[in-house]
Amino acid sequence: MSLSPFHLAIPVYDLPAARHFYGEVFGLKEGRSDTQWVDFDFFGHQLVIHEHGKTADQEHARANPVDGHDVPVPHFGIVLNWEQWEALAARLKSFGTKFVIEPYIRFQGQVGEQATMFFLDPCGNALEFKAFKDMSQLFAK
Structure with missing residues (x-):
């Protein structure tokens, strides 16, 4: 693609x-x-x-419940390959980044298995980074 x-x-x-x-x-x-x-x-x-x-979203964080986590809305990010995602998670941890949602694996062993993490930049903009075990399952149901 x-x-x-x-x-x-x-x-x-x-x-x-x-x-x-x-x-x-x-x-x-x-x-x-x-x-x-x-x-x-x-x-x-x-x-x-x-x-x-400061925008309203930066001033007053909003979230939606997803899989038992409060996912910040709005947010943006990139879908990386697994190794890139692991390296980024390690890099962010080494700089003491405070995660909104710590790096973890969703749908482990299922269709759409993915790694994800959420954090904020210093101005309150929310970012999410993902990786899929099988990138062809990006839009799989």
Whole structure:
């Protein structure tokens, strides 16, 4: 499957802290930038952090119950391969990242077996990263 890169722009109320998180903690390569925004290579996609006042979602976290966890809404992320996901989980843990939902395996031994984790950037934007044991089951029921 060949996908076109997506472009996602998100608000951050502390540009230096967000720049450090995405660049240093997350390890993303920085692209173009200006005084109020920074581009990052987000696993081949374009993520732009824009300096902006706190949004309602950042101020008052919302969640939906999923598998006994409170999943933050909205959230975004990437589906990685299993090894990339494990490496990212280890990297985030090594930087002391506080997880909203600790890395764990869903549907173990079933169709759609997947690894997932949720965490927040320094400005309260929620991220989820997944990996599937069998990527062909990404949309399997």
